[in-house]
Amino acid sequence: MSYEMIAITMFSGMMVLLLTGQRVFGAIGFVAVIFALLLWGTGGSELGFSAAMKLMKWYPLLTLPLFIYMGYMLSESGIADDLYKMFHVWFGPVRGGLAIGTIGLMVVISAMNGLSVAGMAIGATIALPELLRRGYDKVMVTGVIQAGSSLGILVPPSVVLVLYGMIARQPVGQLWLAGVFPGLLMATLFIVYIAVRCWLQPNLGPVLPAEERNVSLREKLRLLQAGILPFFIFFMMTGLFLMGYTSLVESSAVGAVAATFAALVKGRLTRQVLHDTVRKSLAVSCMFMWIIVAALCFGAVFDGLGAVKAIEHFFVDQLGLTPWEVLILMQLSYLIMGMFLDDTAMLVIVAPLYVPLVKLLGFDLIWYGVLYTITCQIAYMTPPFGYNLFLMRAMAPPEITLGDIYRSIIPFVAVMVFGLIVVMVFPQIALWLPQHVYLR
Template sequence: MSYELIALIMFAGMVLLMLTGQRVFAMIGVVAAASALALYGNAAIELPFNAVFKLFSWYALLTLPLFVYMGHMMAKSGIAEDLYQMMHVWCGRLPGGLAMGTIFLMVIISAINGLSVAGLAIGSAIALPEMLRRGYDKLLITGVVQGGSTLGILLPPSVVMVLFAVIARQPVSDLWLGGVFPGLMMAAIFALYVYVRVKFNPKLAPKLSEEELAIPLREKILLLRAGIAPIIIFLLMIGLFVTGYTNLLESSAVGATSATVAAVCKGRLSLKLLIETARETMSVTAMFMWIVLAALAFSSVFDGIGAVRAIENIFIHNWELSPWAVIILMQVSFILMGMFLDDTAMLVIVAPLYIPLVQRLDLGIDHQMVWFGILYTMTCQIAYMTPPFGYNLFLMRGMAPKEITLIDIYRSIVPFVLIMALCIVLIMIFPQIATWLPGYFRG
């Protein structure tokens, strides 16, 4: 049996097992273990042993539990709810002001969280009921919450980017910096879309009453205090890291400590809150560790049989595709896989294939792997929102008010998915949007 056929069987077997709905890391690990035993016999016993030590030697993974803890602490301590009240008052006079304020809220939450789930939970629990009560169109606001929540994996400190950096052996700082402008650009286009649509159809977002708008300026300024804690946490964490005063692990510890201090200052820290936050932190961290371990084992076997070189020969030499055609095919495959798999499973599948191949492509782009990491993250955002198995679709169905149906959720995401696709095209045409900031800080 040729190595190309072995690689194809491994890849197809892993995809089929994942479609069973079982644990991702278990399905990947089963394929890796079975392939290793079939190819190498008893020598394959060393494979998981070596993968464990490689996993524990990756310094960036130490930051993962701290970032997850920080995000859950900020969400559960009610700081996000205060932020929404601030946005509600300051954006109320704009057409679709509450929807635009929700997008800005998602940007702030993303800057202190790094996960999509927290933003979606906050938007569903706080923003959706409030906007429905005020007569906002349910399709518009459902799309806003879902689209805005995906910014959590694009803006720093994105946990997805940490995982990509570990597997692709790229500096996490470069990926974080690379996601800043694309994330802000996407948020701005979301807000512009809401503004223009409401401007042409005011019925989608009724104006606030005069009583609500007639808030004294002094009270408005006092409400700005809700944004102080998140801004301080973000500046402390990212600012100290980018300027070189702290390393990545120290910055994550600064963020986690600052979030806890903020909860104390607001009088919301309790033993129950700490226990819930710790439990969820351990759950998410353990899941990521098992997935990375399984991915290492799989990629060791996959690369050992020369599968990456075989894929390169097929794309470049046999099919005679240009480097840009290869990148476009990769992006299409991301979107297709994202209809059935979550972002972590996608990365595990494509890492052994795509990352070495992208490193060999001559695209003429500075910080090429950082640029590709941003493209991957942006396609993950689309994957989160595309049926039939988009991760955010089912989370939204479980958390949204009863009057919002699954069909409403599916219909609401169409314009936001199109906006995301437009942003991906812009990043491909103008890669400097993602690469200028990392290049600037590297001198």
């Protein structure tokens, strides 16, 4: 059997196992180990052990459980409620102001959390009922919540970028910095879309009643205090890192301590909260680690076959595609997979193929990590099985149907595709900040 057929058989076997409902790490790791034994005999059994040892020796891995812990601790601290009240008062007098404030809330939550799920939970439980009660269009605000929550995987400290950095062997600090401007660009595009649409159709996002808009400046300034604690957490975690006072791992530790301190200040640091946070953090961290081990093992077998070179030869030499055309096909494949898989599954399935191929084609792997993450954002909201679609369905009130949820994401997906194209055409949007910080 040719190496090309072996590679195709590996991917086919993995997809069959995934379709049977097996766990992602189990399907990938099983295929990797079986093919290693078939190709190299008993010596192939060392691949799994080597992958585990490689993971255990990788010092930046410590950031993963610490950021996950920070996210769960913040979700228990009640910070989001205070933040939303602040956005409510300051943006309420503007058409679509509460929806714009919701995007702002999501950016802040993303900067403290790094996970899409947390933003979705906060938006669906705090912002969505308030928006519906104020007469906002249910289809539009459902899309606002989903689009805003997707920022969690792009704005630092993005856990998805940490995973990409581990698998692609790229510095997580540079990946974080590369996600800053694209994340802000995406949030700005969302805000512009909401503002323009509500200006054209005022009934979609009415202003607050006069009696609620008449808040004294002193009260508005008092409400701004709600942003002090989130800013403190973000500064302690990311600011010290950018200024060079802390390393990446130290930054994650500072963030975890700051989140715990925030919960203490809010009077929420109970024994039960601490127990639940640690238990959930451990469970999610172990899941991610098993997935990374399986992906490293699979990648070692794939590299041993020389399949990446063969695929590059097929696309570039036999089909005559340019590197940019190959890159676009790769992004389209992510969108298709995103209809059925979550971001972690997509990454570990194709990383052994795509990451070396991107490098061979001459593209920057830091920039590609941002492209991958933006594509994951889009895939999160792509029917029929987009991850965010079903999270929203589980959290939304009964009056919002699945049809409403599907219709709500159409304009936001279009905005995100536009943002993806902008970052592809102008790579410096992602690369300027890491180059400026690390090469100055």
